[in-house]
Amino acid sequence: MTEQPTTEQRGATLRDEDFLRLDGQICFALGAANRAFGGLYRVILKDLELTYPQYLVMLVLWEHGTMPVKQLGQHLRLDSGTLSPLLKRLEAAGLIRRERSTEDERSVHAVLTEEGAALRERAVEVPRRIARATGFELAEIRELQERLGRLTAALDAAVDSVGRD
Amino acid sequence: MTEQPTTEQRGATLRDEDFLRLDGQICFALGAANRAFGGLYRVILKDLELTYPQYLVMLVLWEHGTMPVKQLGQHLRLDSGTLSPLLKRLEAAGLIRRERSTEDERSVHAVLTEEGAALRERAVEVPRRIARATGFELAEIRELQERLGRLTAALDAAVDSVGRD
DNA sequence: AACGATTGAGTTGTGCACAACTGAATTGTG
DNA sequence: CACAATTCAGTTGTGCACAACTCAATCGTT
Numbered sequence: 276m277t278e279q280p281t282t283e284q285r286g287a288t289l290r291d292e293d294f295l296r297l298d299g300q301i302c303f304a305l306g307a308a309n310r311a312f313g314g315l316y317r318v319i320l321k322d323l324e325l326t327y328p329q330y331l332v333m334l335v336l337w338e339h340g341t342m343p344v345k346q347l348g349q350h351l352r353l354d355s356g357t358l359s360p361l362l363k364r365l366e367a368a369g370l371i372r373r374e375r376s377t378e379d380e381r382s383v384h385a386v387l388t389e390e391g392a393a394l395r396e397r398a399v400e401v402p403r404r405i406a407r408a409t410g411f412e413l414a415e416i417r418e419l420q421e422r423l424g425r426l427t428a429a430l431d432a433a434v435d436s437v438g439r440d
Numbered sequence: 441m442t443e444q445p446t447t448e449q450r451g452a453t454l455r456d457e458d459f460l461r462l463d464g465q466i467c468f469a470l471g472a473a474n475r476a477f478g479g480l481y482r483v484i485l486k487d488l489e490l491t492y493p494q495y496l497v498m499l500v501l502w503e504h505g506t507m508p509v510k511q512l513g514q515h516l517r518l519d520s521g522t523l524s525p526l527l528k529r530l531e532a533a534g535l536i537r538r539e540r541s542t543e544d545e546r547s548v549h550a551v552l553t554e555e556g557a558a559l560r561e562r563a564v565e566v567p568r569r570i571a572r573a574t575g576f577e578l579a580e581i582r583e584l585q586e587r588l589g590r591l592t593a594a595l596d597a598a599v600d601s602v603g604r605d
Numbered sequence: 606a607a608c609g610a611t612t613g614a615g616t617t618g619t620g621c622a623c624a625a626c627t628g629a630a631t632t633g634t635g
Numbered sequence: 636c637a638c639a640a641t642t643c644a645g646t647t648g649t650g651c652a653c654a655a656c657t658c659a660a661t662c663g664t665t
Contacts, residue, residue: 295560295567296503301574301581302477303496304588307517309474310622311595312467317623318599328651331468338461345613352472355614357652364650381613381660395460402460408598409466409591416466419587423469426574426584430476433573434483475652482653493621510643520644522622529620546630546643 312405319404323397329365330398332358336371336387337395343382344373370394477570484569488562494530495563497523501536501552502560508547509538535559 316327325333328351335350336342342350348358362385365371370391376382409416481492490498493516500515501507507515513523527550530536535556541547574581 295499295564300585302474302481302492302570303516304585304592305470305474305477308588308592308595309467309470310517311592311599312470313622314599315595316467326650327467334460343613344615352475353651354653356616356654359615361651375614379613379661383614399460405467408595410594411591415587419584419591420465420469422580422584423473426576427469427473427476429575430473430480430573434476434479478652491620508643509645518621519623521624521646524645526621540644544631544643548644 315405315408319401323394323401324368328353328357328361330401332361332365332385333370333391333394333398336385336391337398341384341386343376343384345382347385365391480570480573484566488559488566489533493518493522493526495566497526497530497550498535498556498559498563501550501556502563506549506551508541508549510547512550530556 313327316330320327320330323330331351332347335347339350344355344358344362348354351358362371362373365385366373369388372386372388374384374386376384406413406416411419478492481495485492485495488495496516497512500512504515509520509523509527513519516523527536527538530550531538534553537551537553539549539551541549571578571581576584
């Protein structure tokens with residue numbers, strides 16, 4: 276990996292061919308890591324009968340308690356098109372209830388049931404197993420998070436400013 | 441939940457509550473970054489009428505040429521259940537042909553059509569736009585790739601050795 | 606109070622990801 | 636050679652992600 280850091284010195288604008296190869300890799304690497312996580316979660320969450328996205332929803336509810344769908348979506352970066360059916364499945368599984376808000380009837384709150392709250396006990400070991408599986412030190416995980424956060428922000432900003440280029 | 445979850449520090453072992461918060465984050469961050477990429481690609485690839493996964497397939501074919509589905513899947517970390525319909529759509533779009541191999545009739549080769557090969561010219565600018573959007577230096581991207589690669593490998597290994605824990 | 610604009614949840618349709626499966630071709634072993 | 640095991644592509648079914656839309660509730664402005 277140790278190479279000339281600044282690329283466009285010398286003969287150095289990468290050729291398009293190189294770019295087309297290179298390019299695949301960061302999004303590739305990201306997608307691959309993401310799916311590898313998915314695979315591991317699938318295995319680990321099998322006992323709890325949760326999918327990975329469902330688990331993420333439960334995490335948010337365990338941490339913050341009752342919450343409208345909208346806000347859940349903000350935490351999770353998901354929209355109602357994804358959340359609505361997912362929450363229905365969680366409801367069907369008896370882990371949450373969906374209650375239309377009385378003070379704003381457009382809004383629906385996701386509320387943990389007894390059973391949903393209880394599931395937390397069994398989920399407690401999940402993160403540790405995952406963390407162990409990564410083989411990463413906490414500091415390294417944090418750093419990775421930080422970079423991914425910056426990356427996400429940059430990409431989002433880029434999406435917004437599509438036109439000019 | 442009766443306590444204030446003061447963060448790590450001191451007693452090196454994090455408590456379960458903290459873990460349950462933390463945990464969300466690395467996979468979260470990864471998923472969010474991945475979807476942010478998806479969003480940007482969606483915008484940038486609109487002209488080419490390719491989805492992001494379709495674009496990745498085309499990248500591999502542009503780089504390596506004709507290739508059986510199996511091998512494509514190895515490059516992309518995807519199985520036939522995902523690739524078969526995707527390749528059909530690429531075929532319907534006239535970008536590839538699928539040709540059953542003569543020397544091994546189980547195998548199907550994805551072959552670029554004239555049109556598919558030509559699309560490369562128009563795709564050439566894509567990686568540069570993406571790279572620019574990340575706002576990352578090349579070196580940083582490389583480092584991120586390296587870590588994600590290690591992460592993926594560790595997670596895959598963990599999936600294989602599920603039982604003991 | 607009236608009413609157009611906005612907001613929130615949900616629906617529909619498309620595409621990806623993957624498990625579990627089918628069926629045909631090939632390979633390995635006796 | 637025979638035939639069981641394996642390999643490969645494809646299908647089916649489930650669930651996620653998102654665009655584009657609907658519909659009702661709410662808000663802002665006049």
